[in-house]
Structures are given as structure tokens and as C-alpha cells.
Amino acid sequence: MSHFSLPAxxxxxxxxxxxxxxxxxxxxxxxxxxxxHGAAVAQWPSGVxxxxxxxxxxxxxxxxxxxxxxxxxxxxxxxLFKVADRxxxxxxxxxxxxxxxxxxxxxxxIGEIRGAVDVWRFAAGAARVMKGEAYNNLGERVLAIVxxxxxxxxxxxxxxNFPFFILAERLPFIxxxxxxxxxxxSEATSGSTLKLCELMHEAGVPPGVVNVVxxxxxxxxxxxxxxxxxxxxxxxxxxxxxxKAIEASAANVKKLGLELGGKNPHIVFADAxxxxxxxxxxxxxxxxxxxxxxxxxxLVVERSIAEAFTEKLAQKMRRIRVGxxxxxxxxxxxxxxxxxxxxxxxYVQEGVRMGARIVCGxxxxxxxxxYFVQPTLMANVRPGTPLLREEIFxxxxxxxxxxxxxEAIAIANDSEFGLSASIWTKDITKALRxxxxxxxxxxxxxxxLDNGPETPLGGMKQSGLGREAGLSGIEEYTEVKTAHINLQxxxxxxx
Numbered sequence: 001m002s003h004f005s006l007p008a009x010x011x012x013x014x015x016x017x018x019x020x021x022x023x024x025x026x027x028x029x030x031x032x033x034x035x036x037h038g039a040a041v042a043q044w045p046s047g048v049x050x051x052x053x054x055x056x057x058x059x060x061x062x063x064x065x066x067x068x069x070x071x072x073x074x075x076x077x078x079x080l081f082k083v084a085d086r087x088x089x090x091x092x093x094x095x096x097x098x099x100x101x102x103x104x105x106x107x108x109x110i111g112e113i114r115g116a117v118d119v120w121r122f123a124a125g126a127a128r129v130m131k132g133e134a135y136n137n138l139g140e141r142v143l144a145i146v147x148x149x150x151x152x153x154x155x156x157x158x159x160x161n162f163p164f165f166i167l168a169e170r171l172p173f174i175x176x177x178x179x180x181x182x183x184x185x186s187e188a189t190s191g192s193t194l195k196l197c198e199l200m201h202e203a204g205v206p207p208g209v210v211n212v213v214x215x216x217x218x219x220x221x222x223x224x225x226x227x228x229x230x231x232x233x234x235x236x237x238x239x240x241x242x243x244k245a246i247e248a249s250a251a252n253v254k255k256l257g258l259e260l261g262g263k264n265p266h267i268v269f270a271d272a273x274x275x276x277x278x279x280x281x282x283x284x285x286x287x288x289x290x291x292x293x294x295x296x297x298x299l300v301v302e303r304s305i306a307e308a309f310t311e312k313l314a315q316k317m318r319r320i321r322v323g324x325x326x327x328x329x330x331x332x333x334x335x336x337x338x339x340x341x342x343x344x345x346x347y348v349q350e351g352v353r354m355g356a357r358i359v360c361g362x363x364x365x366x367x368x369x370x371y372f373v374q375p376t377l378m379a380n381v382r383p384g385t386p387l388l389r390e391e392i393f394x395x396x397x398x399x400x401x402x403x404x405x406x407e408a409i410a411i412a413n414d415s416e417f418g419l420s421a422s423i424w425t426k427d428i429t430k431a432l433r434x435x436x437x438x439x440x441x442x443x444x445x446x447x448x449l450d451n452g453p454e455t456p457l458g459g460m461k462q463s464g465l466g467r468e469a470g471l472s473g474i475e476e477y478t479e480v481k482t483a484h485i486n487l488q489x490x491x492x493x494x495x
Contacts, residue, residue, distance in 0.1 A: 030215075052213050088114070102333075
């Protein structure tokens with residue numbers, strides 16, 4: 001991996017509508033400053049409602065009369081594989097864009113781009129195994145067939161924490177199903193999505209099949225939710241954003257896919273490998289500076305080992321390398337922006353006011369050029385504290401001890417969220433039992449944050465609706481149609 005540096009001037013991107021790069025209807029630009037350095041690194045148009053409408057029209061035209069939905073899955077797969085190859089070739093360039101806009105470490109950013117290549121390749125191949133069903137068991141008179149058809153035009157609203165990877169968990173599956181798309185990336189981290197448009201254009205994705213409109217959610221995203229020409233919207237974001245999507249969809253009964261917030265537990269039993277568990281818990285809470293919807297932010301630990309384990313974990317956390325996102329040695333970069341940093345630190349201060357104790361961290365780092373927060377561990381956290389209830393989205397972990405297995409599960413499930421959970425134990429029965437009883441769409445045993453494009457992901461309770469990735473990832477973007485076919489002369493109803 002070569003040396004990476006800040007650009008001399010911000011990189012300029014354009015929106016992509018109907019197969020063309022454009023600044024759209026507004027003359028306003030958004031400038032993104034690197035949260036790790038404070039320097040201006042990228043610019044793109046601040047899209048308006050008119051741009052969203054143009055993108056909807058292009059996607060509608062491409063679906064209703066373009067070639068994409070009518071192509072064989074094999075033909076679509078060829079194009080999607082070409083996109084994947086191009087992403088792979090440009091992984092370092094895309095990773096640098098992502099690192100500068102999000103504040104995440106360069107090695108992690110490039111790793112995510114490479115992970116996204118794998119997802120695109122899986123979706124490309126999976127396009128060919130999408131199938132319907134035949135029911136030959138309804139008697140000799142009737143044969144029934146079930147068809148899967150692409151749902152149509154899909155709006156995709158993505159967040160700022162994993163702009164490229166979260167899009168990769170959705171867009172190639174949407175395209176594999178034969179749908180067309182309008183993507184609205186976060187207005188603060190749109191660069192890698194706009195760069196992807198160049199690669200899709202080169203790979204031969206037909207005009208209008210994918211359109212990207214940049215701008216505010218309230219302006220551009222809302223148009224996608226409100227439009228009756230958009231058949232489905234996939235939203236990744238906070239539970240508040242999810243509720244807005246549900247309210248908007250009520251007007252035109254559109255389908256929604258939602259991946260929302262989490263307040264995810266690590267359950268550590270006394271019989272776990274405590275060195276492995278400490279490392280896994282530290283990774284799960286600090287990965288992406290804690291700005292990870294499936295990262296673990298509550299440590300539910302057996303009381304007999306709670307004190308010793310907390311100290312072991314604190315020693316690990318103090319050694320995490322926080323710093324310049326462009327340094328290949330960095331493990332944790334900057335928080336997303338200044339307001340978010342103050343919000344995260346506010347949760348820590350409020351916890352202390354309510355009687356919690358800071359075991360390690362708890363403040364900004366000495367480096368004031370960017371928004372860096374020390375990985376923070378909080379003990380003596382009282383049950384009602386927002387630290388335990390709300391999604392902090394920063395490198396902050398709250399410790400809650402338990403005495404019995406039943407109590408561990410009750411604490412883990414005491415949340416409006418149900419996105420993920422990690423279980424640490426050497427006892428296979430306990431591990432399997434907890435896997436069944438914990439309320440979460442993704443469960444890890446003696447590991448955390450593992451994933452693969454073959455397996456579906458999503459949330460329970462207020463963490464979301466629907467599933468992404470795996471074969472479910474394509475099915476999500478299809479409609480099911482049942483046909484009954486009569487094979488015999490009709491018995492007349494009217495004699």
C-alpha cells in the first residue's frame with residue numbers, strides 16, 4: 001500500500017442522471033471537509049427536488065421501456081461482474097475518497113471497498129439462481145406456477161458511516177433482480193458513490209438504470225419517499241429516519257426496506273476465553289470509531305469476572321491506535337463531524353452525572369486537527385441511563401454485570417432495538433441457547449462483526465424491516481405473482 005496524502009484542492013464530483021453526469025438544477029455546491037484533518041477534500045452539487053424528479057423519470061423510463069428488466073439474468077450478471085472488476089482495480093482510489101470523507105482509517109476504507117467487490121460478485125452470480133416455483137399437486141385439472149418479477153423502481157437512501165459498503169449490500173441485488181434505482185447518498189459522504197457511477201458507466205450499465213442524486217434527505221430523499229412512481233425505498237439510517245420513511249410510505253403504500261439503529265450487547269460468560277473476548281469486545285466497540293450500527297455498545301458480563309474482565313478490556317482499549325486516518329498504522333480515525341463528536345462526549349458526561357465511572361478514555365485526544373475521541377469504557381452504569389438506552393454511535397461501551405444466564409438474556413433483550421448481539425462462552429449448549437433466545441437479526445458466537453454476502457442481514461424490533469444480502473437480498477426487490485392454469489375442459493357453472 002503506497003503513501004496517502006491530502007489532495008491539493010477538493011475533488012469535484014457530479015450527479016449521475018439518465019446516464020449523464022450533471023450539476024443538476026441548482027448552482028449550489030456542498031463542500032466536505034475531512035473530519036480527520038479539517039481540510040476541504042470534496043465537492044458535489046446540492047441537489048434539489050427537480051433533480052430527484054429527473055432521476056425518478058429516468059429510472060421509470062429505464063424500467064418501463066429499457067432493456068434491463070427484460071435481459072436474462074446471465075446478461076445482467078456479465079455487467080455486474082464487470083462493475084465488480086472495475087471496483088477492484090480502483091480499490092485504493094475509492095478507499096482514499098472514503099477515508100477523507102468519513103474520517104475512517106485508510107486501511108479500513110480500502111478493506112471495505114475490497115469487501116464490497118465480493119458482495120457485487122455474489123449478487124452477480126446470485127442473479128442466475130433467482131427462480132419461481134411450480135405446484136403440480138393441485139389435482140389433474142390445475143397447474144400453478146409462482147413467478148418472481150422485479151418490483152420496479154427502487155430508491156436507496158444510504159448513511160455516512162459506510163457509504164460504499166452499505167450501498168454494495170443493496171444496489172447489486174436491486175440490479176440483479178432486474179430493477180432500476182435512484183440512490184441518495186448522505187450529503188456529507190457522496191464521493192465514493194459518485195465515483196462508482198463512472199465505473200458502472202464504463203461497465204455498460206444502461207442509461208437510467210442507476211441514478212445518483214446528491215443533497216439533503218429532507219429535500220431529495222423525501223421526494224423518493226413521497227413519489228408514487230417509486231415502487232420501493234430502502235433506507236439505512238437512524239430509527240428516527242425510519243419512522244419518517246414509514247410515515248411517507250403510508251400515502252402511497254410503497255414497500256420499505258429499513259436497517260435502523262442498534263444498541264447491541266456483548267454477552268461475556270465467565271467460562272469464555274477472556275483474552276479473545278476482551279480483544280473482540282474492544283474491536284466491536286471501536287471499529288469505525290464506534291460509528292457502526294452493528295457494533296457492540298453494551299457489555300453484559302458475568303459478575304464473578306466483571307472486575308477482572310473490565311480491567312483486561314481497559315488495558316486493550318488504551319493500546320488502540322487513534323489518529324490520522326491517512327496513516328496505515330491507525331486503527332481508529334475521526335468521528336464524523338464536530339457536532340457528532342460533542343454529542344458522543346455529551347453521553348459520557350451525562351453518564352458520569354448519573355453515577356457512572358470512566359474506566360478509560362472519556363475525552364478527546366490531544367490531536368485537535370480532527371474530531372478524535374478516546375475509546376471509552378464506563379462502569380457502574382445505572383439501568384435508566386441514556387448510555388444504555390440510546391444509540392451513541394461513538395467509541396463508548398457501558399458495562400452491566402449479571403448473575404444468572406436468565407438475567408444475561410433479559411438484560412441483552414432490554415432494548416427497543418434488535419440488530420446484533422455477540423456471545424462469548426466455551427459452553428456449546430449455552431452458546432446455542434443464547435443464540436436462540438437473544439433478540440437480534442445477527443448473532444455472533446466467539447467473534448463479532450463477521451459477515452459474508454451469502455448470509456442475510458437485518459434487524460428485529462425497532463432495528464428495521466426486511467433483509468439484505470444472501471438470496472433474501474434479491475427476493476427483497478421482487479414481487480411474487482401466482483398463476484393457476486386450467487388443463488381440462490371447464491365444468492360449466494351456468495347449466
